[in-house]
Amino acid sequence: MTTSIVRATCPHDCPDTCALLVTVKDGVATEVRGDPDHPTTAGVLCTKVSRYTERTYHKDRLLYPMKRIGRKGEGKFERISWDEALDTIAARLKEIAARNPQAILPYSYCGTMGLVQGESMAARFFHKLGASLLDRTICSAAGGVGYKYSIGARIGTDVEQFQNAKLILIWGGNPIASNLHFWMRAQEAKRRGAKLIAIDPYRSLTAEKCHQHIAPLPGTDAALALGMMHVLIAENLLDEDYIARHTLGFDQLRERVREWTPQRTAQTCGITVEEVEQLAREYGASARRGEPVAIRVNYGVQRTHGGGMAVRNIACLPALVGAWRHAAGGVQLSTSDAFPKNNQALQRPDLLQGPSRTINMIEIGNALLHEASPEFGPKIEALVVYNSNPVAVAPESPKVAQGFAREDLFTVVLEHFQTDTADHADILLPATTQLEHVDIHTTYGHMYMMANNAAIAPLGEAKPNTEVFRLLAARMGFDDPCFKESDDDIAAQAFNKDDVRAIHFDWDSLKQKGWQKVNMPEAPFADGGFPTPSGKCEFYCERMKAAGLDPLPAYVPPHESLASSPELGKDYPLAMISPPARNFLNSTFVNVESLRNTEGEPHLDIHPLDAAHRGIEDGNPVRIFNARGSFVAKARVTEKARQGLVVGLSIWWKKLTADGKNANEVTSQRTTDMGNGPTFYDVLVQVEKV
Incomplete structure (x- = not known):
């Protein structure tokens, strides 16, 4: 052996x-x-x-190419050869491209975060084809844009420093379920005497283990940050030297937040005046004592209409109190921009011969139902899905499923399993898992470049994404040398080696070691040097003004809330959020029986007063609905959900639920204030006992 x-x-x-x-x-x-x-x-x-x-090694793993023999969505297939599969795909794409290549749309996201198996050979293929472009915004776009307006790039506190903080605000995340290694650092900080405060509408597993939990209404985080700024400025809990040297627009900010009194903030957020004042005072006073104060802001904050502005506001707080002076101070949303990725080499956008339309992935339901028009362009005739399961994960699922069910839509799906989306494929292709292919990774939570070596040979006839698109490129007659590059060739181009952060990069040595930290300062903005046009943290941002946005921190209310849409609230009086279930990762792992059994079945957490008003008892099946759709779950009557809020941990495969539906039946395709991001947590519903 x-x-x-x-x-x-x-x-x-x-x-x-x-x-x-x-x-x-x-x-x-x-x-x-x-x-x-x-x-x-x-x-x-x-x-x-x-x-x-x-x-x-799951028994249901897809191992061979297949073609559909039943109705769309029925999930009936028969095995075919790779030659037949590839010839069929190439013939249909050639036929459609001859009329208009923009009638072809790729759909992918982060089923793998790898730079090779993610968007390298696939991007090259669709650029050369001239297909429609996909705006990949379904997770982090709004917050990323908002953060960059304040800070300049997605750079922040190194996760390895958090254990040295004395106060940590965990804002809009449940790291026990979704950021375990940050949580380990926060727990170490707690053991060393730090205070942990969770800010989340839901009393999550993480919030239960923090010293304090503040539960604002969904979509009001921007207002809470404004209220904190009001108190910090009114009570002079500021680092005036840092503000003077390293920020832009403080005088305008001071005037703006004057109106955001603790009383107004508390009323907007649905919390107490004392919570607003105490939060700001603890944050400012700790910093005044010279203690590192840190914020871990996560993506839950930005999945409402004003999500981009919310992150922008929160990102201004460390500069007000000088928290950036400490390596363990500041804020982390993402570390993505710490890595000098060479997207030009990886994705080859230069292969695109002319302008192409862009379709937002959040609006795939509407897009698939659009007829051709001067505004929209050609009707979508072909869809190639990889690294994603949109029938389960995209918002307003009834429209998504209706679009995928079109018999005139030619759909190709690359997958590990027969997901909800795979059931709608015309051609279904078996993809390799991470253990079966080569890849290279950046991260958005730490500072290490990462290598992935293939541990085993591909199972059955599974192929890496890169190989599938190489073979399709050959059949389409694409003879550019980049379509012949190996996975190792692509990985070796992943980083700009002239950038000081990756000057030490070498793919061969990275494969052997497995990981290598990028060259970044421990405290990136201790002496300013923000990657903004001004070089400062921008409280006032000319780029926002040029984009038609308020250049100062502001409050953008939710699309759907009792305050912003009272008429809608008469029929649908409960806010709903659908954060990740601990045992799933988006829709990945739902079909792993041991994990699904641990998760149990779809549940809806509802406050005792809201439940009693509807005659609902713990364990009752309930129907959650609005004008977009409905789904069924089992009620858990609990004070973890604040009054006026229901929580459906997600994302279940629809085919593995009792009613064949999940939380995205009721979510909306409306987008955020900036970044064209999703509004998954900006939803009003009604709940009734089944």
């Missing part, structure tokens, strides 16, 4: 991007564990990824 240990990387859409050690015995992966030497992974994996072999 031969045994080896292979260095790999978790590919999933999570800020932790763990370093993995895969044990392989006689060509079979027998164990996946965390690398104890990697500083952020520290040998610890989440429950999901620790069972990765269970997913890789």
Whole structure:
């Protein structure tokens, strides 16, 4: 028996991007564990990824190309050869492209975060084809844009510093479920005497373990940040030297927040005046004492109409109190821009011969139902889906499913399993998992470039995404040299080697070590140097004004709330959010039986007063509905959900629920104030006992 240990990387859409050690015995992966030497992974994996072999060798794994033999959505297929599959796809794409290549649309997101298997060869293929472009905004776009208006780039506090903070605000996230290795650092800070405050409409697993939980109404985080600024300025809890040297627009900001009294803030957010004042005072006073104060703001904040502005406002707070002076101070939303990615080399946008329309992935339901028009362009005739499961994860699911059910829509899906989306494919192609291919990764939660080595040979006839698009490119007659590059060739181009942050980068050595930290200062903005046009933290932002936005921190109310849409609230009086379930990652892992059994079944958390008003008792099946759709879940009557809010942990595969539906039946395709992001947590519903 031969045994080896292979260095790999978790590919999933999570800020932790763990370093993995895969044990392989006689060509079979027998164990996946965390690398104890990697500083952020520290040998610890989440429950999901620790069972990765269970997913890789799952009995329902797709292993062969198939073509549809039943109705769209019925999920009936028969096995075909790769030659037949590729010839069929190439013939249909050629036929459609001859009329108008923009009638072809790729649809993908972060089923893998890898730079090779994600958007490299696939992007090259669709650029050369001239297909419609996809605006990939379904997760982090709004917050990223808002953050960059204040800070200049998605750079912030290094996760390895959080254990040294004395006050940590965990704002809009549940890291126990979705950012475990940050939570380990926060727990260490707690052991050292730090105070943890959770700001979240829902009393999550994380909020329960913090010293304090503040539960604002969904979509009011921007107002809470404005109220904090009011108190900080009114009570002079400021670092005036840092403000004078490293910020822009303080005088205008002071005038703006004058109106955001604790009373107005509390009324807007649905919390107490004392909570507003105490939060600001603790934040400002801790910083005045010279203590590191840090904010971990997560993507829950930005999934409402004003989500971009909310993150922009929160990102202004550290500069007011000088928190950036400390390596353990400041704020982290994402570390994505710490990596000098070479997207030009990876994706080759120069292959696009002319302008092409862009379709927002959040609006895929509407887009698939559009007829051709001068405004929209050609009707979508072909859809190629990879690294995503839109029938389950895209908002306003009834329209998404209706679009995918079109018999005149030619749909290709690359997948590991027969998901809700795969059931609608005309051609279904088996993709490799992370254990079966080469990749290179950046992260958005720490500072390490990561390598993934193939641990085992592809199962069955599965192929990496890159190989599928290489073979399709050959059949389409694309003869550019870039379509012949190997996965290792692509990985070697991933970073700009002339950038000081990656001057030490070498793909061959990275594969051997598994990870390498980028060159970044411990305290990135201790002496200013923000990557904004002014070089300062911009309280007043000319770029926002040029984009037609308010250039100062402001409050943008939700699309749907009792305050902003009272008429709608008469029929649908409950706000709903659908944050991640602990045992799932978006819709990934839902079909892993051990994890699904742990999660149980779809639940809806509802406050006792809201439940009593509707005659609902704990354990009752309930129907959650609005004008867009409905789904059924089991009620959990609990004070974890604040009054006026219901919480449906997600995202379930629709085919694995009792009624064949999930929380996205009721979500909206409306977008955010900036970044064209999703508004998953900007929803009003009614709930009734079934």
